[in-house]
Amino acid sequence: MERIERIHALHRILSAARYPVTVQRLQEDLECSRATVYRDLAYLRDYLMAPVIGNGEAGFQYDHKEAQRFELPGLWLSSEELHALLAAQQLLVRSGGGVLSNALAPLQQRIEKLLDEHAGGRRLPVERVRVVPHRTRKLDETAFRVVATAVLDRKPLSFEYRARSTDERTRRTVSPQRLTHYRDNWYLDAWDHDRDALRSFSVDRISGAKLLETAVHDVADEELDRHLASSYGIFSGTPKGWATIVFSAKAARWVADEHWHSQQQGRYLSDGRYELKVPYSAGRELLMDVMHYGSEAEVVEPASLREQARTLHALALSNYER
Known part of the structure; x- marks a missing residue:
C-alpha cells in the first residue's frame, strides 16, 4: 500500500473509531510496520493538522470535537491517478465535435466533478497541467477500429503488414490477444497463425485489416505475461x-x-x-x-x-x- 493510500485509510479508521485504536491494529489494517504507523500518525498530526490524540500504550484516535471540522486537504491524487484523469479528460476534449461528443459528455462531467471533489470544492486549473504526446505516429483510424474490434470481440484478423525494420510487406492472419498502448503508440499483441507464435505488431504499419469468422486462438494470460512482459521493451519474448x-x-x-x-x-x-x-x-x-x-x-x-x-x-x- 502506497503512503497516500495509507494516509486515507488511517484517516478513515480514526474518523470512525469511538475508542482509541491500538498500534497493533493499525499495523494489521494498514499492512505496514510499527515505525511506519508512527510516521504516518506524525505526518497526519503535524503536517496535515489532524486532531490526533493518544499514545502508543493506550492507542490513538481523533479528538471528537475537532474531528467534525477536519477534512483531508486539497488534491489527494497520486501522480499516476492525476495523469490518468487528465489524460482521459484531454482525450475526451479532443474527441469533441465528432460522433462520440454527446455520448462521452457525461463521462467528461464526471471526471471534472471528481477533480473538483479532490480539490475541496475549488476549481482546479487543469489547463496548467499538460499531458504532452511524445513521438506519436499517424494512425489509419479505419485500421485501428478494425483491430480494436477484433481484440474486444475476440475475432481473428487478416491484414497487410509493412515491417519497419525491413520495409517488407507480408499478409498476416492472426488471433488478437491484447491491444497495448506503449510510449504514445499502439501495438497489437497476437498469435501469428503462419508462424505459430506470439508476435507484436505496430498498428500504424497495419493496412487492409479484415475481420474473419473463423475460431479465434486464445493464449492464456500467464503465457502472454511470460512472453510479452518478461524482457525489456515492447518486442520482448523469452529473455536471452x-x-x-x-x-x-x-x-x-x-x-x-x-x-x-x-x-x-x-x-x-x-x-x-x-x-x-x-x-x-x-x-x-x-x-x-x-x-x-x-x-x-x-x-x-x-x-x-x-x-x-x-x-x-x-x-x-x-x-x-x-
Whole structure:
C-alpha cells in the first residue's frame, strides 16, 4: 500500500473509531510496520493538522470535537491517478465535435466533478497541467477500429503488414490477444497463425485489416505475461539473458529513479556510477534507450550486446567524418 493510500485509510479508521485504536491494529489494517504507523500518525498530526490524540500504550484516535471540522486537504491524487484523469479528460476534449461528443459528455462531467471533489470544492486549473504526446505516429483510424474490434470481440484478423525494420510487406492472419498502448503508440499483441507464435505488431504499419469468422486462438494470460512482459521493451519474448549497463555519476541522478523493467536490478558503484541490469530478448530497443545517454552510458555485458553497441556508435560517428 502506497503512503497516500495509507494516509486515507488511517484517516478513515480514526474518523470512525469511538475508542482509541491500538498500534497493533493499525499495523494489521494498514499492512505496514510499527515505525511506519508512527510516521504516518506524525505526518497526519503535524503536517496535515489532524486532531490526533493518544499514545502508543493506550492507542490513538481523533479528538471528537475537532474531528467534525477536519477534512483531508486539497488534491489527494497520486501522480499516476492525476495523469490518468487528465489524460482521459484531454482525450475526451479532443474527441469533441465528432460522433462520440454527446455520448462521452457525461463521462467528461464526471471526471471534472471528481477533480473538483479532490480539490475541496475549488476549481482546479487543469489547463496548467499538460499531458504532452511524445513521438506519436499517424494512425489509419479505419485500421485501428478494425483491430480494436477484433481484440474486444475476440475475432481473428487478416491484414497487410509493412515491417519497419525491413520495409517488407507480408499478409498476416492472426488471433488478437491484447491491444497495448506503449510510449504514445499502439501495438497489437497476437498469435501469428503462419508462424505459430506470439508476435507484436505496430498498428500504424497495419493496412487492409479484415475481420474473419473463423475460431479465434486464445493464449492464456500467464503465457502472454511470460512472453510479452518478461524482457525489456515492447518486442520482448523469452529473455536471452541479462544486460548490464553502467552509467556515469552524472547520469546516475536520472537513471537511479527510472523504471526500465519490473525485474531490473540497480546499485551505486563505489565511484558514484550506477550499474543497471535488465533482462532482454531483442537488443535493438534496449540499445536505443541506452544510446540516448551517449557517452554517459556503457554496455558492459553480454559481450555480443556490447559489440552491437560499439558498432552502432561507430556507424553514428562515421556520419561526422566527412
